[in-house]
Amino acid sequence: MPVTLRDVAVAAGVSPATASRALSAPDVVAPETREAVLRAAQALGYRPNRAARALSTGRSGHLCLVVPDLGNPFFAAVAKAVQSRARAAGYAVMIADSEEDPRLEADLVAQLGAQADGVLLCSPRMSAAALAAVAAGPTPVLLVNREGADLPSVVIDDRDGIRQTLRHLHALGHRRVAHVGGPDGSWSDARRREGLADTSPAGLEVVELGPHAPVFSGGVAAADLALAAGATAVVAHNDLVALGVLDRLRARGVRVPEDVSVVGFDDGPVATLVTPPLTTVAAPLALLGRTAVDLLLDPPDVTPHVVLPVELVVRGSSAQAPADAAAPTAPGT
Amino acid sequence: MPVTLRDVAVAAGVSPATASRALSAPDVVAPETREAVLRAAQALGYRPNRAARALSTGRSGHLCLVVPDLGNPFFAAVAKAVQSRARAAGYAVMIADSEEDPRLEADLVAQLGAQADGVLLCSPRMSAAALAAVAAGPTPVLLVNREGADLPSVVIDDRDGIRQTLRHLHALGHRRVAHVGGPDGSWSDARRREGLADTSPAGLEVVELGPHAPVFSGGVAAADLALAAGATAVVAHNDLVALGVLDRLRARGVRVPEDVSVVGFDDGPVATLVTPPLTTVAAPLALLGRTAVDLLLDPPDVTPHVVLPVELVVRGSSAQAPADAAAPTAPGT
DNA sequence: ATGAAAGCGCTAACAA
DNA sequence: TTGTTAGCGCTTTCAT
Numbered sequence: 001m002p003v004t005l006r007d008v009a010v011a012a013g014v015s016p017a018t019a020s021r022a023l024s025a026p027d028v029v030a031p032e033t034r035e036a037v038l039r040a041a042q043a044l045g046y047r048p049n050r051a052a053r054a055l056s057t058g059r060s061g062h063l064c065l066v067v068p069d070l071g072n073p074f075f076a077a078v079a080k081a082v083q084s085r086a087r088a089a090g091y092a093v094m095i096a097d098s099e100e101d102p103r104l105e106a107d108l109v110a111q112l113g114a115q116a117d118g119v120l121l122c123s124p125r126m127s128a129a130a131l132a133a134v135a136a137g138p139t140p141v142l143l144v145n146r147e148g149a150d151l152p153s154v155v156i157d158d159r160d161g162i163r164q165t166l167r168h169l170h171a172l173g174h175r176r177v178a179h180v181g182g183p184d185g186s187w188s189d190a191r192r193r194e195g196l197a198d199t200s201p202a203g204l205e206v207v208e209l210g211p212h213a214p215v216f217s218g219g220v221a222a223a224d225l226a227l228a229a230g231a232t233a234v235v236a237h238n239d240l241v242a243l244g245v246l247d248r249l250r251a252r253g254v255r256v257p258e259d260v261s262v263v264g265f266d267d268g269p270v271a272t273l274v275t276p277p278l279t280t281v282a283a284p285l286a287l288l289g290r291t292a293v294d295l296l297l298d299p300p301d302v303t304p305h306v307v308l309p310v311e312l313v314v315r316g317s318s319a320q321a322p323a324d325a326a327a328p329t330a331p332g333t
Numbered sequence: 334m335p336v337t338l339r340d341v342a343v344a345a346g347v348s349p350a351t352a353s354r355a356l357s358a359p360d361v362v363a364p365e366t367r368e369a370v371l372r373a374a375q376a377l378g379y380r381p382n383r384a385a386r387a388l389s390t391g392r393s394g395h396l397c398l399v400v401p402d403l404g405n406p407f408f409a410a411v412a413k414a415v416q417s418r419a420r421a422a423g424y425a426v427m428i429a430d431s432e433e434d435p436r437l438e439a440d441l442v443a444q445l446g447a448q449a450d451g452v453l454l455c456s457p458r459m460s461a462a463a464l465a466a467v468a469a470g471p472t473p474v475l476l477v478n479r480e481g482a483d484l485p486s487v488v489i490d491d492r493d494g495i496r497q498t499l500r501h502l503h504a505l506g507h508r509r510v511a512h513v514g515g516p517d518g519s520w521s522d523a524r525r526r527e528g529l530a531d532t533s534p535a536g537l538e539v540v541e542l543g544p545h546a547p548v549f550s551g552g553v554a555a556a557d558l559a560l561a562a563g564a565t566a567v568v569a570h571n572d573l574v575a576l577g578v579l580d581r582l583r584a585r586g587v588r589v590p591e592d593v594s595v596v597g598f599d600d601g602p603v604a605t606l607v608t609p610p611l612t613t614v615a616a617p618l619a620l621l622g623r624t625a626v627d628l629l630l631d632p633p634d635v636t637p638h639v640v641l642p643v644e645l646v647v648r649g650s651s652a653q654a655p656a657d658a659a660a661p662t663a664p665g666t
Numbered sequence: 667a668t669g670a671a672a673g674c675g676c677t678a679a680c681a682a
Numbered sequence: 683t684t685g686t687t688a689g690c691g692c693t694t695t696c697a698t
Binding site for chain 1: 690691692693694
C-alpha cells in the first residue's frame with residue numbers, strides 16, 4: 001500500500017519512465033513535466049523504494065563501517081563523523097562491531113560488504129593475508145588508520161605524533177621515558193615504534209613496555225612497570241591507557257605531573273575528563289572519518305594513501321622533569 | 334558477474350524455485366535435493382542478493398538505530414549491544430546520529446525507517462507530537478529509554494535509581510543535596526524529578542539545578558551552583574556530568590568525597606576512569622540494547638513497556654557528610 | 667522529450 | 683516434492 005513510482009506517474013499523467021527521470025535526472029525532462037511529477041510525488045508522499053532501486057542499479061546506497069569496538073571513544077568519534085558525512089552524501093551507514101576479533105572482522109566485511117557500495121574498515125590488527133582476501137572481494141574497501149594490501153587508506157601521522165611527544169618531553173628535561181605499547185599486532189603501534197626508534201632526540205632513553213590492551217586497565221598495569229623502569233615520563237598508546245596510568249600513579253602516591261609526566265594519544269573526549277587534563281597527541285578524528293567517506297565515494301585515479309597531520313596538545317599532565325631525575329646517573333645530588 | 338541463485342539451480346539441476354527453497358526452507362525439500370543445492374551453492378560461492386530478496390519479500394533484513402550522540406558512552410554502549418544482538422538474529426544495523434536534534438531524529442526515522450524492518454529510537458527529547466507522527470509510520474518503532482505515543486518501549490528505572498541514591502546519601506548523613514538536571518525536555522529527566530519528589534527520605538532537602546547539557550561541561554557549570562546552594566552532595570544527570578562536577582570541585586579546592594559527595598548515573602565506562610571512582614547508578618546498558626532488539630523482532634501480543642532494574646554502585650565519590658554540615662541549621666557547632 | 671518494454675535476483679502462489 | 687509463472691518497484695535501453 002505504500003505509494004510507488006507508478007502511482008506518481010499516473011497522478012502526473014506521465015509514464016513511469018518519465019517519472020523516474022524527473023526524479024533522478026531532472027535536467028533530461030521538460031521543466032513543466034518535472035514540475036508535475038515533483039508535485040504529484042510531494043502530494044502523494046512518495047518515498048522511493050531503495051531495495052527496488054538497488055536491485056535495478058546494483059547500488060544499495062549503503063556504506064558499511066567495521067570497527068573493533070564502538071565503546072572505544074576513538075572509534076565512536078570516527079563512526080560519528082562517517083555517519084554524518086555519509087548521510088550528507090545520501091548514503092546510509094551499516095555499522096559492525098567486531099569485538100576486537102580480527103577474524104570476525106573479515107567475515108563482517110564479506111557479509112555486510114556484499115550489501116553495501118563500499119566498506120570502511122578499521123582493523124588495526126587484521127593479518128596481511130586476511131587483508132589481501134578482503135581486498136580481493138567485489139566491494140571497494142578503504143582502510144581507516146592502517147595501511148596494507150595496497151588498499152586505499154587514511155591514517156593519522158603516528159610517527160610524527162611520537163616525534164612531537166618525545167621532543168616535548170626532552171625539552172622538559174626528561175631523559176628516560178617509558179612507552180606503553182598497544183596490543184600485539186597493532187598496525188599503528190608498529191608505526192609508533194618506528195617513530196620511537198627514528199625520532200628520539202639525542203640523550204633521551206626510551207623504555208619499551210607492552211604489549212598492553214588499549215584500554216584503561218592496560219594503563220593501570222603499565223604504570224607499575226614504568227615506575228619500576230625509573231621513567232620520569234610515560235607515553236601511552238592512547239588516552240584511555242593514559243588515564244589508567246594516571247589513576248595507578250595517583251593510587252601509588254606518585255604526583256602527576258610533578259613526579260611523572262603522562263602523555264596520551266588521540267585527544268578523544270576523555271582527555272579533558274580528568275585532572276590534570278591530559279597532554280596528548282590530537283588526532284583529527286572527525287576529519288579521518290570524513291576523508292575516509294569522501295575517498296571511498298569518489299576514489300582518485302591513483303590509490304590514495306592519505307596521512308593526516310597530528311598536533312601535540314599540551315595540557316596539565318606533562319611538566320618539567322623532577323630535578324633529581326634530570327640527571328639519572330647522579331641520583332644522589 | 335556475481336553468481337545468482339539461477340546459477341546454483343542450474344548447477345544443481347533443479348529449478349530456481351527449488352534452489353530458493355533449499356536455502357530458505359530446508360525442510361520442505363527432499364534431503365538429496367537440498368544436499369545438491371547446498372553443495373552447488375558452496376562450490377560456486379553463492380551469496381544471496383539481499384536487495385532482490387528485500388524487494389521480493391518486503392523485508393530488508395535491516396534494523397535502524399537512531400541515537401542523539403554516538404560519542405556519548407551511554408549510547409555507544411547501547412549501540413554496541415544492539416548491533417551484536419541484531420547480527421546474531423541475522424539483521425544488519427543502520428545507525429544514525431541525530432546530533433541531539435529532535436527534528437532531525439524524526440526525519441531519520443522516516444528516511445531510514447523506510448529501508449528497515451524496524452527502528453530503535455533513542456530520543457529523550459522528541460516532542461509527543463513528533464513521536465505520534467513516528468508511530469503512525471509504516472515501520473515498527475521501539476522506544477529506547479523513554480516512553481510515549483503508546484509505542485513499545487524499554488526503559489531503565491530512573492525513579493528507583495533516584496530513590497536508591499537519595500537513601501544512600503541520607504544514610505550517610507547528607508541533609509541537603511543538589512540535583513543536576515538534564516537537558517530541557519528530557520524524558521528521563523522528568524522521571525528523575527518525579528523520583529526526587531516522591532522518594533526523598535524525610536529530612537532530606539533537594540535543590541533542583543538545571544537544565545544542564547548532559548555532558549562534562551554541564552557538570553562544570555552545575556558544580557558552582559551546587560556549592561552556592563550549600564549542598565553536601567550532588568546527584569548528576571549522568572556520569573559525564575558527574576565528572577564535570579568532580580573536576581570543577583577539585584579545581585575549587587573542594588575535596589570529594591570528604592567535603593562533598595558526588596553520584597553519577599549510568600555506570601558507563603567512564604565511571605571508573607577517574608579518582609575517586611564514581612558512585613553511580615548502574616543502568617544495564619547492554620541488556621537495554623538486547624531487550625530492545627528482541628522486543629522489536631518478535632513483539633509480544635500486548636505492547637511491551639519494559640522497565641529494567643538499576644542498582645546503585647557505591648564507589649569512592651560518596652561518603653559521610655561533613656560533620657558541620659550534617660545539621661545545617663547549626664553550622665557553628 | 668517521452669513511452670514501451672525488458673529485466674535486475676529473488677520469492678511465492680499455484681499447478682502438476 | 684518440484685516446476686512454472688508472475689511479479690516486487692525501479693531504471694534503462696531502444697524507439698518514437
